[in-house]
Amino acid sequence: MQIPVLEENPENTQNNDDDTPQTGNVSVTVKDDNGNPLQGVDVLVSDGTTGIKYEGTTGSAGGCNINNVPVGTYELLGIKEGYKQYYGNITVVAGNNRAEFVMIEE
Secondary structure, three states: OOOOOOOOOHHHOOOOOOOOOOEEEEEEEEEEOOOOEOOOOEEEEEOOOOOOEEEEEOOOOOEEEEEEEEOEEEEEEEEOOOEOOEEEEEEEOOEEEEEEEEEOEO
């Protein structure tokens, strides 16, 4: 299992001086095992405790953005027919987050 790479952009960190919940934006890039961008991957950022899911689908460059995800730790899933399902974890922080993973053909 490949661990997603996460990066926080400190210039975009949100200020939380009030009671507004902090959120982060997750930019996901998915590649096949040859390093090529993988289009049509359903990406889920899921809270296993509450069942709340945030979803996106990768485009032709293998990327998708999932915005306004409350800060916290989530399950990260990648699903595409003909490929082994990807499963990992992601900790979302306020601001911009990045995850990259590889999916292997079945």
